[in-house]
Amino acid sequence: MDTNLSYTLFNLRKMRKEMKLNTIVWILLVVLICLSTMFAENGFESAYILIAGLSVVKFLSVISQFVEVKHAHVVWKLVSTLFVVVYFLGIIILY
Amino acid sequence: MKGKNIKAEVGNIYYPPGGILMWFIIILELFTFLGAALVFVVYRKDMLQEFTESKAILNPILGTVNTIVLITSGYFMALSVNKLREDNLNKSALFMLIGLVLGIAFLGVKGMEYYHKIELGIGFNYNTFFTFYWLMTGFHFVHVLFGIVLLAYMYLAIKKGKYNSQELFDVEASATYWHMCDLIWILIFPILYLI
Numbered sequence: 001m002d003t004n005l006s007y008t009l010f011n012l013r014k015m016r017k018e019m020k021l022n023t024i025v026w027i028l029l030v031v032l033i034c035l036s037t038m039f040a041e042n043g044f045e046s047a048y049i050l051i052a053g054l055s056v057v058k059f060l061s062v063i064s065q066f067v068e069v070k071h072a073h074v075v076w077k078l079v080s081t082l083f084v085v086v087y088f089l090g091i092i093i094l095y
Numbered sequence: 096m097k098g099k100n101i102k103a104e105v106g107n108i109y110y111p112p113g114g115i116l117m118w119f120i121i122i123l124e125l126f127t128f129l130g131a132a133l134v135f136v137v138y139r140k141d142m143l144q145e146f147t148e149s150k151a152i153l154n155p156i157l158g159t160v161n162t163i164v165l166i167t168s169g170y171f172m173a174l175s176v177n178k179l180r181e182d183n184l185n186k187s188a189l190f191m192l193i194g195l196v197l198g199i200a201f202l203g204v205k206g207m208e209y210y211h212k213i214e215l216g217i218g219f220n221y222n223t224f225f226t227f228y229w230l231m232t233g234f235h236f237v238h239v240l241f242g243i244v245l246l247a248y249m250y251l252a253i254k255k256g257k258y259n260s261q262e263l264f265d266v267e268a269s270a271t272y273w274h275m276c277d278l279i280w281i282l283i284f285p286i287l288y289l290i
Contacts, residue, residue, distance in 0.1 A: 026170040040289035073108040
């Protein structure tokens with residue numbers, strides 16, 4: 001097979017996989033958004049911890065899959081993770 | 096070679112997705128909203144009754160639906176970039192348009208929410224909770240509005256064939272900006288509406 005064609009097909013397969021992953025992450029996000037509201041509506045005492053925790057998962061899912069930080073240099077992965085950890089700890093400590 | 100530019104940027108510290116300048120903006124914006132969110136939590140502790148009563152005025156179900164609308168818009172934006180990398184310009188433009196319409200829908204719902212608040216006489220100076228509410232959601236609203244202008248331009252440019260798998264940096268940067276709006280909303284929505 002021609003090298004260019006092989007490379008293009010490799011990329012196409014990779015992109016199809018990415019699109020499937022995007023759909024899975026989107027479904028996950030919708031479920032997590034609904035769960036957060038359900039926890040808030042139930043109003044149990046530690047709901048805020050769960051809601052903040054779910055926000056961390058949502059944030060990391062969007063930044064990793066949609067923004068594609070998963071393909072970026074480790075520094076950008078660290079910056080994103082550290083940021084959301086500060087957010088989570090800030091809420092837990094200050095609440 | 097189609098798609099070669101994607102591989103070239105993978106893992107390069109100077110080329111985060113959307114470009115390093117866009118990332119400086121993102122970091123600046125995220126930390127601004129982080130600061131506001133944490134100050135909000137501190138004030139909430141001191142004025143618990145006022146914050147609890149004010150939160151009850153907000154509609155969390157409407158907020159949840161609007162969050163899903165914005166996240167879905169971001170999803171279509173990601174699909175649009177993927178389709179552009181495949182040189183499928185028609186699909187890329189279509190997904191961009193869906194993302195754009197959902198973004199407008201988000202602002203429409205937000206506008207209705209604002210109108211309802213104003214009708215009730217709940218303005219910027221109503222109380223501390225609503226000062227935060229107007230500041231945080233208003234600032235986010237402006238970001239989304241700017242994003243919509245950006246997406247509209249990108250949609251027209253893709254339709255005209257200005258971008259393709261070799262020339263897509265602007266589209267990637269716009270997508271990153273749009274996802275930043277998602278990220279900010281993910282942080283402020285639970286603080287204002289749920290917790």
